[in-house]
Amino acid sequence: MLNQSKLNIVIADDEAPARNRLRDLLGDIDNTHVLAEAKNGRELLELINRTQNETTSADIVLLDIRMPKMDGIEAAQHLQKLPKPPAIIFTTAYDNYAIQAFDMSAVDYLLKPIRLERLQTALQKARALIPSQLEALTPLSPKRSHLSINERGRILLVPISDVIYLRAELKYITVRTAEREYLIEESLSHLEQEFSNLFTRLHRNCLAANAYILGYEKRSHDEHAEKQWVALLKHVPETITVSRRQQHLIRQNTL
Structure with missing residues (x-):
């Protein structure tokens, strides 16, 4: 469980303005640090792999749902294979994209354009998030494009087509x-x-x-x-x- 120390946050969104907006908002919130940014789910997983054994590994991922190459929901499923997965806050521009399904204490979502107060609330929820609660997302995910292999504390992605x-x-x-x-x-x-x-x-x-x-x-x-x-x-x-x-x-x- 995350305590009140500084949160290391990764932003994953394919749109640069959305990433910049989140970075600016986080700059106004105490005890947060933007560790890195990713433009899609695959890039996010590669980034998380690189930081897993470092002292500054990701605590929270602000994760867009609709992204190219790999969407946010599939990326979240793969992240849960890690020994210590980060907490996840979904972001979306679509208020009809299974929003009710994500409206639970385990996982929060932010509807774009994101407001500062809403982001602060979501971060507090994410501090208390336990990894097993993300299993509720599995039935909502579209068919995966990859299988994720947990090998020596890292995620290896194997394309289904292989x-x-x-x-x-x-x-x-x-x-x-x-x-x-x-x-x-x-x-x-x-x-x-x-x-x-x-x-x-x-x-x-x-x-x-x-x-x-x-x-x-x-x-x-x-x-x-x-x-x-x-x-x-x-x-x-x-x-x-x-x-x-x-x-x-x-x-x-x-x-």
């Missing part, structure tokens, strides 16, 4: 790309629901990206074993066994 398959192993999901594997703690069922148009479930523990499935063929591990259907994938040597329940996919794709 993911070849997702495999559940114990409490982790292996994320396979052409270059390497990553581990995340998410539900395979939730990932299947979120990216239903991009991935196909080949068996109970594995989703394969449609764009990387080359085709299907029958193989056996040795000459005495029964042949099984497997999916052949681009860019990786491994194949994925197709369960009996999912073999209707093979018929659909071979007609």
